[in-house]
Amino acid sequence: MTDDKGTARWRIIADLLxxxxxxxxxxxxQALPGEAFLASEYATxxxxxxxAIAQLVGEGLLTVAHxxxxxxxxxxxxxxxxxxxxxxxxxxxxxxxxxxxxxxHVTVASEAERTAGRVTPNSALFMTIEGSKADVLGVRRxxxxxxxxxxxxxxxxxARIHLCSYLLADQVATITGEGRxxxxxxxxEPEDYYAHLERxxxxxxxxxxxxxxxxxxxxxxxxxxxxxxxxxxxVRRLMLSKDGRPLEFxxxxxxxxxxxAAAASEHDQAGSDGQVSLRV
Amino acid sequence: MTDDKGTARWRIIADLLxxxxxxxxxxxxQALPGEAFLASEYATxxxxxxxAIAQLVGEGLLTVAHxxxxxxxxxxxxxxxxxxxxxxxxxxxxxxxxxxxxxxHVTVASEAERTAGRVTPNSALFMTIEGSKADVLGVRRxxxxxxxxxxxxxxxxxARIHLCSYLLADQVATITGEGRxxxxxxxxEPEDYYAHLERxxxxxxxxxxxxxxxxxxxxxxxxxxxxxxxxxxxVRRLMLSKDGRPLEFxxxxxxxxxxxAAAASEHDQAGSDGQVSLRV
DNA sequence: AGCTATTTGTTCGTATGTATA
DNA sequence: TTATACATACGAACAAATAGC
Numbered sequence: 001m002t003d004d005k006g007t008a009r010w011r012i013i014a015d016l017l018x019x020x021x022x023x024x025x026x027x028x029x030q031a032l033p034g035e036a037f038l039a040s041e042y043a044t045x046x047x048x049x050x051x052a053i054a055q056l057v058g059e060g061l062l063t064v065a066h067x068x069x070x071x072x073x074x075x076x077x078x079x080x081x082x083x084x085x086x087x088x089x090x091x092x093x094x095x096x097x098x099x100x101x102x103x104x105h106v107t108v109a110s111e112a113e114r115t116a117g118r119v120t121p122n123s124a125l126f127m128t129i130e131g132s133k134a135d136v137l138g139v140r141r142x143x144x145x146x147x148x149x150x151x152x153x154x155x156x157x158x159a160r161i162h163l164c165s166y167l168l169a170d171q172v173a174t175i176t177g178e179g180r181x182x183x184x185x186x187x188x189e190p191e192d193y194y195a196h197l198e199r200x201x202x203x204x205x206x207x208x209x210x211x212x213x214x215x216x217x218x219x220x221x222x223x224x225x226x227x228x229x230x231x232x233x234x235v236r237r238l239m240l241s242k243d244g245r246p247l248e249f250x251x252x253x254x255x256x257x258x259x260x261a262a263a264a265s266e267h268d269q270a271g272s273d274g275q276v277s278l279r280v
Numbered sequence: 281m282t283d284d285k286g287t288a289r290w291r292i293i294a295d296l297l298x299x300x301x302x303x304x305x306x307x308x309x310q311a312l313p314g315e316a317f318l319a320s321e322y323a324t325x326x327x328x329x330x331x332a333i334a335q336l337v338g339e340g341l342l343t344v345a346h347x348x349x350x351x352x353x354x355x356x357x358x359x360x361x362x363x364x365x366x367x368x369x370x371x372x373x374x375x376x377x378x379x380x381x382x383x384x385h386v387t388v389a390s391e392a393e394r395t396a397g398r399v400t401p402n403s404a405l406f407m408t409i410e411g412s413k414a415d416v417l418g419v420r421r422x423x424x425x426x427x428x429x430x431x432x433x434x435x436x437x438x439a440r441i442h443l444c445s446y447l448l449a450d451q452v453a454t455i456t457g458e459g460r461x462x463x464x465x466x467x468x469e470p471e472d473y474y475a476h477l478e479r480x481x482x483x484x485x486x487x488x489x490x491x492x493x494x495x496x497x498x499x500x501x502x503x504x505x506x507x508x509x510x511x512x513x514x515v516r517r518l519m520l521s522k523d524g525r526p527l528e529f530x531x532x533x534x535x536x537x538x539x540x541a542a543a544a545s546e547h548d549q550a551g552s553d554g555q556v557s558l559r560v
Numbered sequence: 561a562g563c564t565a566t567t568t569g570t571t572c573g574t575a576t577g578t579a580t581a
Numbered sequence: 582t583t584a585t586a587c588a589t590a591c592g593a594a595c596a597a598a599t600a601g602c
Contacts, residue, residue: 006578008589018496034567045591050568058338058508059496066568067598078491083543084364211358211540212492212511216298216339228338231492231511231536256511260491263363263543286597288570314586325572330587346587347579 010051013042017052021061021072028074032062035070060229060257073229076258079159081235082279083208084264088239090194091250091280092148092165094122101278103152106160110218111149121150124190126169133166136238137246144169144182148190151222159258160223161278167239167248172196197248201241208237208280210261215253223255231256237280252280290331293322297332301341301352308354312342315350340509340537353509356538359439361515362559363488364544368519370474371530371560372428372445374402381558383432386440390498391429401430404470406449413446416518417526424449424462428470431502439538440503441558447519447528452476477528481521488517488560490541495533503535511536517560532560 020026032038035053039046053070056062063073090096098105105121112120119125129137129145137145149164169175172193173186188196198204215225215232223232233256239248264279300306312318315333319326333350336342343353370376378385385401392400399405409417409425417425429444449455452473453466468476478484495505495512503512513536519528544559 010589036567046568047592048590051589056496058494060494061496064568065599067566067600069567069599080489207542209360209540209542210490210513212513212536214338214340214509214511216336216341229494231494233490233492256492260489261541262487262489290570316586326587327573328571331570344587345580347581347585349580349586 009042009044010048010055013038013044013049014052014055016042018056018059018061021056026072028072030072031069032071057229060226063226063229073226076157076159078258078260079154079157079278081233081252081254081259081261082264083210083235083237083261088204088206088237088280090165090191091163092122092150093191093193095191096122098150098152099155102155103278104155106151106153108151108162108222110222111151115147119147119149122148122190124148126173126184126186129166129168133249136236136249137166137168139168139246144175144184146172146190146193153224157258158224159255161255161259162223162253163250165248165250167193168246171200171247197239197241201243201245201247203242204247205240205242205244206237207240208235210235212256219253223253225255226257233259233261235261235280250280252278289322289324290328290335293318293324293329294332294335296322298336298339298341301336306352308352310352311349312351337509340506343506343509353506356437356439358538358540359434359437359558361513361532361534361539361541362544363490363515363517363541368484368486368517368560370445370471371443372402372430373471373473375471376402378430378432379435382435383558384435386431386433388431388442388502390502391431395427399427399429402428402470404428406453406464406466409446409448413529416516416529417446417448419448419526424455424464426452426470426473433504437538438504439535441539442503442533443530445528445530447473448526451480451527477519477521481523481525481527483522484527485520485522485524486517487520488515490515492536499533503533505535506537513539513541515541515560530560532558 026032033041035046035049038049042049053062053064057064061073062070064070107121115125125147126144127147128142129139130141134141134143145166146169147164147166149162151160151162153160169184172188173184176183211234212231213234219225219232220227233254235252235254237250238246241247306312313321315326315329318329322329333342333344337344341353342350344350387401395405405427406424407427408422409419410421414421414423425446426449427444427446429442431440431442433440449464452468453464456463491514492511493514499505499512500507513534515532515534517530518526521527
């Protein structure tokens with residue numbers, strides 16, 4: 001059934017509701033009329049209204065709360081993730097203290113489950129590098145790497161980010177043998193990784209890139225995100241040796257509605273209100 | 281009806297289908313079985329299958345084609361939008377030639393409609409600055425600005441981006457009077473904007489930031505995007521005068537599955553395969 | 561605490577329209 | 582033209598979460 005020149009009814013209703021939202025007919029945080037009311041208002045059925053609402057939820061304009069209602073989604077302030085600049089730090093080092101910048105560590109069930117408890121936040125796990133990580137680091141799949149991760153939560157806003165790092169194992173440990181007979185002799189402690197790499201391969205360089213994709217699986221809960229309508233902001237940093245060889249791959253996953261990435265200008269001018277929350 | 285410990289059936293099916301997709305059980309581009317077949321396979325109804333599929337479409341993993349089928353969404357190569365670096369150009373200048381970098385101009389109906397034809401691609405329109413643009417430029421709403429825009433399409437990949445620029449009008453024109461009696465005397469041509477600003481306010485500086493949000497309205501068609509499941513990548517550049525006053529705000533809208541933004545490292549090493557497609 | 565009304569969530573059946581091969 | 586596939590729409594029933602009394 002198509003009323004207006006072949007446009008689906010749920011789409012017409014979605015367009016009308018969107019206009020109301022973007023033109024501040026409804027204020028952010030305000031509840032929309034109930035689905036039953038809207039169904040009678042637009043002379044249609046509840047499934048059709050729900051389809052229209054689902055569209056706007058996917059566009060990030062509305063949120064729906066079971067048993068409570070449908071609300072205009074407030075746009076939170078975005079915190080900055082600064083890229084570039086001169087000093088870089090090992091964000092996954094056991095000695096790195098995120099509390100300095102207003103963050104606290106949080107533990108997330110799904111990560112512990114995924115790694116079967118073999119690695120805890122800020123500890124290091126020797127494992128093979130697979131998939132796109134191998135591509136980025138320019139090595140073939142199966143190469144030995146060191147994996148570290150952490151979840152941080154911003155103390156004030158409770159916004160969460162996920163950090164992880166893959167670095168080539170033979171740069172910080174002595175590996176002998178192959179396959180089952182492989183032995184790893186790690187003389188260097190995680191807190192010394194960066195200093196060691198600087199000595200052996202410095203001066204180090206970094207390349208940072210940003211992209212975005214839709215989250216799925218347990219990412220929603222792990223990052224405290226709205227279940228739909230929020231893209232994921234991915235900040236990736238590649239550490240290069242003096243001669244351009246990749247050494248470490250660091251990735252930050254952040255809710256796209258609460259963070260933005262900024263390229264540091266020459267004279268680092270951190271927002272006067274302390275907006276900057278993380279430097280990569 | 282909840283089969284498995286309170287989880288909705290469509291959610292269980294979505295999880296199963298997702299596993300099949302991410303574990304390459306289905307190859308990218310390959311068609312999934314029809315909705316009717318899946319409904320009988322999972323012993324459920326077609327609406328439930330459709331809900332599960334809709335979830336995965338929203339996650340960017342599937343696309344659905346009316347009358348053809350449901351397909352695993354291939355992930356296209358991403359082109360780079362380079363941020364930072366030394367030379368900056370006026371991307372909206374009439375003399376700027378995007379063809380040098382493999383782009384071609386395209387016209388988009390909705391933009392012409394939105395501005396009621398008062399401004400054509402690469403021409404300049406004097407108009408008041410409203411909303412978030414005023415905030416970013418640090419002026420109050422209603423201040424006179426110069427608006428320019430263009431849509432580019434990458435010749436090889438047909439990926440599209442939208443560029444627009446707002447700059448403070450009184451920096452490139454003489455404005456006398458207020459309200460209805462306002463008169464604008466623009467001695468400076470659009471192609472000379474940057475040179476003029478460099479003379480009067482240089483040396484100029486730029487700050488670039490990246491964020492992401494879900495697109496809505498006509499953005500999908502204008503940017504040749506998948507209708508859902510693709511976030512928008514927004515690259516924003518603020519031009520500052522020598523003394524830190526904002527002069528111009530440039531924004532690039534790009535499909536998030538086809539572009540990523542990268543902070544230029546010290547020694548600009550454009551990808552050896554010509555991956556770099558735009559510098560801001 | 562319990563109860564009730566309200567609101568959204570899930571699932572089904574069914575019918576018809578429309579795009580594609 | 583025909584068959585197949587997805588799109589839209591309605592009605593109905595019950596489940597589950599929430600808020601207020």
